[in-house]
Amino acid sequence: MTATMAGTSTTLALVGGTHRTVPLELRERLAFSAEQAADALAQFRDRFPGREAVLLSTCNRVEFYAAGENDQPAPTAGELVAFLAERRGIDPARLGPVLSRQNDNAVVHHLFSVAAGLDSMVLGEPQILGQVKQAWALAQEHGTSGPLTAAMFQSALRTAKRVATETGLGRERTSIPSVAVADFAAGVFERFDDKRVLLLGAGKMAAETLRYLRAAGAREVTVLNRTASRAVELAARLGARPGSFTELVAELAAADLVVSTTGADEPVVSLETYQRLESRRNGRPLVVLDLAVPRDFDSRIGGRPGVWLYSVDDLAAACDANRRSRQREMPAALAIVDEETLRFMADMHHRTTAPVIEQLRAGWSETGAAELERLFRRLPDLAETERNEIRQAFERYAAKLLHPPLASLRNESRSGPPHGLVEALRRLFQLGE
Numbered sequence: 001m002t003a004t005m006a007g008t009s010t011t012l013a014l015v016g017g018t019h020r021t022v023p024l025e026l027r028e029r030l031a032f033s034a035e036q037a038a039d040a041l042a043q044f045r046d047r048f049p050g051r052e053a054v055l056l057s058t059c060n061r062v063e064f065y066a067a068g069e070n071d072q073p074a075p076t077a078g079e080l081v082a083f084l085a086e087r088r089g090i091d092p093a094r095l096g097p098v099l100s101r102q103n104d105n106a107v108v109h110h111l112f113s114v115a116a117g118l119d120s121m122v123l124g125e126p127q128i129l130g131q132v133k134q135a136w137a138l139a140q141e142h143g144t145s146g147p148l149t150a151a152m153f154q155s156a157l158r159t160a161k162r163v164a165t166e167t168g169l170g171r172e173r174t175s176i177p178s179v180a181v182a183d184f185a186a187g188v189f190e191r192f193d194d195k196r197v198l199l200l201g202a203g204k205m206a207a208e209t210l211r212y213l214r215a216a217g218a219r220e221v222t223v224l225n226r227t228a229s230r231a232v233e234l235a236a237r238l239g240a241r242p243g244s245f246t247e248l249v250a251e252l253a254a255a256d257l258v259v260s261t262t263g264a265d266e267p268v269v270s271l272e273t274y275q276r277l278e279s280r281r282n283g284r285p286l287v288v289l290d291l292a293v294p295r296d297f298d299s300r301i302g303g304r305p306g307v308w309l310y311s312v313d314d315l316a317a318a319c320d321a322n323r324r325s326r327q328r329e330m331p332a333a334l335a336i337v338d339e340e341t342l343r344f345m346a347d348m349h350h351r352t353t354a355p356v357i358e359q360l361r362a363g364w365s366e367t368g369a370a371e372l373e374r375l376f377r378r379l380p381d382l383a384e385t386e387r388n389e390i391r392q393a394f395e396r397y398a399a400k401l402l403h404p405p406l407a408s409l410r411n412e413s414r415s416g417p418p419h420g421l422v423e424a425l426r427r428l429f430q431l432g433e
Contacts (some may be wrong), residue, residue, distance in 0.1 A: 012107040012148065013074040015081050015099045016056075016063030019121055022098045024313050028294035030088050030095070032057040033263055034138065040087045041142040047083070048075055052146040054153065056114075056135040058128065059176070059205075059293040059312050060121050063114070065107065067148035077101040108152060109341045115156040116163040118333055121312075121319040122176055123326045124169040127208070129160050152344065159340040166336060169329040176315060177209035177259075180289045181216055183318040184310050185257055188287045192218040198251050199223045199240070200268060201261035202230035205291060209259050210238050222251055226262075249273065253280040258288045260296035268296040278304065368394045 022030065032040060037055045044053045044066075051074060052067040064084055068074035075083070081099055085092040102110055110119070115132045117124040136153040139145035145153075163169055189195055197218050199206055202225040210221060221240040225231035228244065235242040243251055252258065252269065262268055274297075288309045290297045295311055302309030372394060376387060 011068050011074040012104055012152070013066045013077060013080060014063060014102040014107040014110060015077050015084065016061060017099045018061040018119070019313060021100065022062075024293070024295075024311065026090070026094070026098065027060075027062070029090055030062045030084070031059075031293050032062065032088075033265070036087070037135075037138055038142055040083075041139060041144045043087065044083065045142065045144050048079075051075060051144075052139075052149045053144040054135050054139040054149050056132060058131050059291065061114075061119075065111065065149060065152075067146065067152075069146075069148060077103075105341060105345050108155075108344050109337060111152060111156045112159040112337045112340055112344075113334075115160040116333060116337060117160070117169065118163070118330070118337065121315060122179055123319075124329075125176065126164075127176070127204070129157070130204070132156060132160075148348075151348070155340060155344045159337060162336045162340070163333045167329045167332045169326060169333050176291060176312070176319075177205060178212045179315055179318045180259070180291060180310070181209065181212045184289060184308075184315070185287050186216070188285060188308050189257070192216045192257070195220070195256040196254055197221040198255035198258045199261075200248075200258065200296060201225060201263070201292070202227070202234040203261060203263070205261040206259070207234055207238065209261065209289075209291070210234070210240060213257075213259070214238065218257075222255075224248060224251060249277050253277045256284065256286065258286065259291065260288065261291045262296050264292070264296060265294060267294075267298050269298065269301065271298040271300045274298070274301045274304065281306070368398055 017027070017030070019027070032055060037057055040055055041053060044051075048066075050068070050072040054065045056063045056065070062084070064080050066074040066080055078096075081096050081101075082092050084090075084099075085095045111132075113119045115129055117126065117128055120128050132153070136145060136149070139149065185192075192213065195218065197213055197220065199210055199213075199221060202223060206223070210223070213221060221235075222243045223231045223235045223240050224243045224245050224247075225234075226245050228242070231245075232242040234240070248268075252274070260268065283306060285306045285308070288297055288301070288307065290309065290311050293312055297309060299309070299311070301307055372391060375390070376382065382390075
């Protein structure tokens with residue numbers, strides 16, 4: 001949104017990429033861990049003082065939202081691309097062409113669509129809303145969220161709630177882990193109750209995957225995590241067995257199905273590691289659902305005999321089928337996003353008229369107070385109740401006179417910044433800057 005008037009400007013900008021626009025190899029390098037995102041926000045705060053920013057980084061997307069106001073507009077798209085490239089050690093010339101750039105109401109509409117799950121690989125996926133909340137919370141924690149991003153992200157959460165409750169999009173809680181288990185693992189194994197399952201990682205995606213595996217019949221599940229306490233906690237909560245990460249090779253040799261969701265910066269299982277344990281598997285088939293970005297398994301392992309290795313991008317076909325089946329709910333969901341975007345933009349445009357409104361009200365209040373004081377001096381015998389009645393009559397009269405120009409400002413804000421009307425009011429009522 002951009003609203004420029006008499007020294008006041010408000011801007012929003014976004015650069016980002018998703019699984020549809022950024023190749024997996026580059027997306028792996030672009031992904032931010034929570035610690036890296038916190039560091040990036042701190043660097044942004046120092047480099048662009050007075051500006052706001054929220055960094056959203058998930059398995060399937062990295063998006064950088066920025067905002068500025070008054071004499072400190074948001075950084076340009078080029079500056080944001082260069083900033084991201086610098087933070088992740090990527091050549092800007094390689095990164096720039098695959099990142100989209102949006103401004104103003106397009107930023108708002110996009111965020112609302114993302115929060116509602118309309119831009120996810122799995123249409124209506126609820127997990128993205130939690131990730132949006134986390135991104136905003138991190139920005140608040142590190143001092144890069146301000147009034148503009150706060151209003152935008154609060155509205156995004158409200159939009160997501162409306163889509164979930166007013167449409168059928170979220171009635172079947174389909175997510176990437178559910179598609180991975182139901183479409184891919186089930187495509188190799190007819191049953192899970194006799195399979196040994198190894199879960200690498202103990203975060204939210206790992207927990208969600210474990211729930212789907214339990215629902216599919218899996219009984220023998222081992223959880224490994226570099227932080228052993230987290231593996232113990234997840235295993236206890238969901239009825240699995242915690243293992244030791246130092247026994248990774250032995251656990252891999254024994255497993256039939258591996259689901260990997262760690263946040264490691266480099267592969268957890270290299271080709272050489274797998275080749276060392278391969279003979280211990282005695283030719284048994286192995287399904288690996290590598291849901292991590294960056295990937296946990298060397299992609300060359302997928303070429304070994306008896307191995308079915310699937311990455312996040314391999315889920316695209318199944319997710320497209322899911323999207324088609326839920327497509328009938330899209331018009332109603334998009335109508336909500338459009339409505340909430342218009343509401344937000346009108347509120348933001350109206351926000352720029354606040355100084356004029358304050359001046360109008362202050363001017364009428366001062367004039368009214370002066371006239372009342374003159375009247376009361378001429379009528380000293382008035383009782384206090386009578387004075388109050390007269391004051392209230394003056395206030396009602398002033399409010400009625402101010403109502404038409406204020407209503408016009410709000411109505412004009414629905415279609416864009418009301419620059420012309422604001423300037424007209426300044427001239428008519430001789431308001432200062």
